Amino acid sequence: MNVFIVGAGVSGLIAAFELERSGNTPIILEASDRVGGRIATDLHEGFLLDRGFQVLLTAYPEARRYLDYDALKLKYFSPGAKILNPGSSYTISDPMRNPSRLIGMILSKVGSLSDKLKIRKLNLELTKMSVDEIFDTPSTTTLSFLRNYGFSDKIINNFFKPFFSGIFLENELSTSSRMFKFVFKMFGEGHAAIPEGGMGEIANYLRNKLNHTEIRLNTPVASVEGPKITLQNGEVIDAEKVIVTCRPDLVIDQLKGQFSSNRSVYNVYFSLEKSFLIQPLIALVSDGKFLINNLVFMTDISKSYSTNGKALLSVSVTKPVANEDSLVDLIKIELEALSGINAEFFKHIKTYKIEDALPEVDDMKANLPFTNSKLNDHVFLAGDYMLNGSINAAMTSGRKAAEAVLLSTQNPL
Ligand SMILES: Cc1cc2nc3c(=O)[nH]c(=O)nc-3n(C[C@H](O)[C@H](O)[C@H](O)COP(=O)(O)OP(=O)(O)OC[C@H]3O[C@@H](n4cnc5c(N)ncnc54)[C@H](O)[C@@H]3O)c2cc1C
CATH class of the missing domain: 1.10.405 (Guanine Nucleotide Dissociation Inhibitor; domain 1)
Known part of the structure; x- marks a missing residue:
């Protein structure tokens, strides 16, 4: 069967894996130059920078099905959280x-x-x-x-x-x-965890499980109409079945206007001589006047996030930012207030603004019937936006879309 998958995020990689398992040789068309979609880790100035702070929850049923936690060398957060406020910090253990x-x-x-x-x-x-x-x-x-x-x-x-x-x-x-x-x-x-070598290792692991899938990187799809895929370079591909894993309104005319804008976040990285948190914990800032929502010393969780011995600090800002140019300076001032360490010691490494980080889903679900994955005889849908914004949901949606494709070749749904 001639099956194309649009997008090499987690849902696309899982769909390919399931299709392979039933003897198919799918082709993935991916717009960017790498697999993993919203899961990515960059090597930058000797640090591993996840593009947006995120964690794998080891209890995710789908992650248990598809990932080998030993192979990923998971590193675990201590349960609980540190609550940071100027002059008062305390740890909530394991609530x-x-x-x-x-x-x-x-x-x-x-x-x-x-x-x-x-x-x-x-x-x-x-x-x-x-x-x-x-x-x-x-x-x-x-x-x-x-x-x-x-x-x-x-x-x-x-x-x-x-x-x-x-x-x-x-x-x-x-x-x-x-x-x-x-x-x-x-x-x-379960536990909150990250792979020793960064969240991007999850995508690499899933990619390495594929033996009979062709992945065409730098291949953005412009539109999908029934079995016809048009690439942005004008090339037209005739497919028997297509699984669309990116936001479908962007490539399927009939779905235009059906998806709203998604949630965004700023992820700002700093280095420091050493961590000011004692345990490998996520630290939360509950004072609403602060821009910082949470901060984590990634090197407290996995030493591999730094190759130069310095501590790597990830700061997440979920509030709207009026003036992006002053974001780093404002965060430094807040870090000084929270830690008592002079703002000058926090060296800015990189800022990521991640638009479309999580989908807005009105009717959140854990699962979906096969029929929901099927748009028509040729086009099937996957992606976290169908269920809820999580790695678990992306995996479920990819599996379900592959199953729907396979079922549709046996008896029409
Ligand atoms: C900052 C942030 C924090 C998060 N935190 C967590 C967390 O802690 N725990 C958790 O479980 N989940 C978290 N998530 C959510 C999780 O990362 C996603 O749910 C999951 O990665 C989505 O996978 P996907 O395959 O559905 O979509 P995507 O990863 O978005 O994959 C879609 C793919 O399609 C490609 N594409 C797009 N348009 C086209 C086109 N026209 N042609 C070809 N290819 C195209 C994209 O390049 C991409 O590779 C977080 C996400 C972000 C961004």
Whole structure:
């Protein structure tokens, strides 16, 4: 069967893998000069820079299916988070995995005893539910869910808001409560991790699993109309089946206007002589006046992120930035306020502005029937935007699209 896949992100690579497994030799058409899509790591001035801070949650069901964690040499974050504010920093250990540890001296700063009991209750409820069941629950905003569940404003503002803003890449916790519960469950049942050699290793690993797939890089597709693919260079390809894994409205006329703009984030890297966090933790800034949402010393998690012995600091900004030219200076001032280290010591390495980082998905799902992947007899859809913005969803969508293609050749859906 003559199958083309548009896009070599995670969903495209998984679709190719599944097609190969059933004896096909797919061809991937990728616009950029590399595989991995939104997962990428650059080697820059002796540092490994992930294009946007992101983590693999080891409990993701699809990641367990497709990735070999030993081969990726995963490095793990300590569970929990450090809450950083000028003059007051404290560590919340393990709230989503082991709420009993959310006690003692820090509890009064983060929330109340009632919050602790509610976290335990939520933890137990979500442990008993499957991922599919979670995505079948009614959807409200995460903020409404937390308030209705009875969490205090204190724990919402001190922990949930900064922690989940960094994951959802929005600051109001307006993301669906289904996604919140899914992520909470994943943190509770596994670890946040990065491959030793950067997140891009996930894409390299998936690419290396492909033995019979041709990948044409630097090959942007202009449009897909039924079995006809037109490349931006004007070449026309006749395909039997096409799986479109990039935003389909960009290449399929009939879907134009059906997808809204996506969430963006600034990821700003600095080097410093050494880390000012003691443990390999994500640090959150709960004070709403700060631009910084979270910061992580990548070298505390994986030493390989620096080849020169210096510490590599990743700072994420999810708020809108009025003046991009002053972003680095403003962050340096904030870093000084948070750490007590003179701003001059933070050496700026690189800034990434990542547009379209996560899709806006109204009806977030974990799974989809084969029929949803099929647009018509020739065109099939995959990509995280079909389910929810995560590596797990990208993998599910790629698998489902491949299965739909295979099924359509046996009996029309
Ligand atoms: C900053 C950031 C932080 C994130 N944090 C996390 C996290 O912590 N955990 C998590 O699970 N997920 C996270 N994600 C989400 C995760 O990275 C994505 O869900 C996943 O990588 C999406 O894969 P995809 O295959 O659906 O899409 P993409 O990776 O976008 O792949 C689409 C591919 O299509 C190509 N393409 C586009 N247009 C064309 C065209 N016209 N012709 C040919 N090719 C084309 C693109 O170049 C790209 O390679 C994050 C993403 C970002 C950006």
